[in-house]
Amino acid sequence: DAEITQSPRHKITETGRQVTLACHQTWNHNNMFWYRQDLGHGLRLIHYSYGVQDTNKGEVSDGYSVSRSNTEDLPLTLESAASSQTSVYFCASSESLMGGYTFGSGTRLTVV
Amino acid sequence: DQQVKQNSPSLSVQEGRISILNCDYTNSMFDYFLWYKKYPAEGPTFLISISSIKDKNEDGRFTVFLNKSAKHLSLHIVPSQPGDSAVYFCAARTSGNTPLVFGKGTRLSVIA
Numbered sequence: 656d657a658e659i660t661q662s663p664r665h666k667i668t669e670t671g672r673q674v675t676l677a678c679h680q681t682w683n684h685n686n687m688f689w690y691r692q693d694l695g696h697g698l699r700l701i702h703y704s705y706g707v708q709d710t711n712k713g714e715v716s717d718g719y720s721v722s723r724s725n726t727e728d729l730p731l732t733l734e735s736a737a738s739s740q741t742s743v744y745f746c747a748s749s750e751s752l753m754g755g756y757t758f759g760s761g762t763r764l765t766v767v
Numbered sequence: 768d769q770q771v772k773q774n775s776p777s778l779s780v781q782e783g784r785i786s787i788l789n790c791d792y793t794n795s796m797f798d799y800f801l802w803y804k805k806y807p808a809e810g811p812t813f814l815i816s817i818s819s820i821k822d823k824n825e826d827g828r829f830t831v832f833l834n835k836s837a838k839h840l841s842l843h844i845v846p847s848q849p850g851d852s853a854v855y856f857c858a859a860r861t862s863g864n865t866p867l868v869f870g871k872g873t874r875l876s877v878i879a
Contacts, residue, residue: 688866688867690869695871696871697773697856697869697870697871697872698811698856698858698869698872699869700866700867700868703866705864713866745810745811747810755801755803755813755816756811756813756867757813758803758810758811758812759810760808760809760810761808761809761810
């Protein structure tokens with residue numbers, strides 16, 4: 656069965672370190688998205704991609720970057736982790752821009 | 768500026784009764800609306816959607832109503848079941864090439 660997987664599920668890192676969160680989907684979807692979920696803020700868009708070599712900034716992109724070298728993967732990199740980036744991160748994909756998204760199970764990141 | 772607003776952080780309903788979750792939006796260009804359901808430690812899952820050309824969409828126990836003039840939509844769950852206890856996110860998009868914008872979510876508790 657097609658799926659979207661995120662790894663790791665949990666991570667603790669230190670302030671200032673570079674961290675990469677993985678997102679892999681086997682749906683062959685062109686559209687992929689990264690959101691973060693924080694209490695009182697809901698789901699906020701970090702970065703998104705509509706295809707290979709395409710990346711776009713979302714509402715809260717500062718301190719984050721993504722790259723899209725193939726259809727299946729959209730890794731999210733925190734260049735220099737900060738405590739404000741402690742959050743739960745969700746990756747999603749969609750077949751078309753008019754359809755719903757399929758979300759991964761999330762990565763809980765703690766920056767200490 | 769929050770474009771999608773869910774003003775009730777939480778809602779408690781007795782099993783068998785109706786649950787009504789509300790969502791307001793400010794962007795008049797939104798023309799497609801979705802509801803997602805999220806259990807703890809899982810990613811959001813798509814529940815139901817509605818296009819702006821309709822005012823109602825029904826799927827089993829779930830019905831979404833859209834009032835474009837008031838920029839308001841609601842999700843009705845009838846009858847409510849304990850398994851419906853989750854966080855519900857309202858989301859919206861424009862017809863252009865834009866990702867979903869989510870609200871902050873409403874935590875529904877269905878009490879047996």
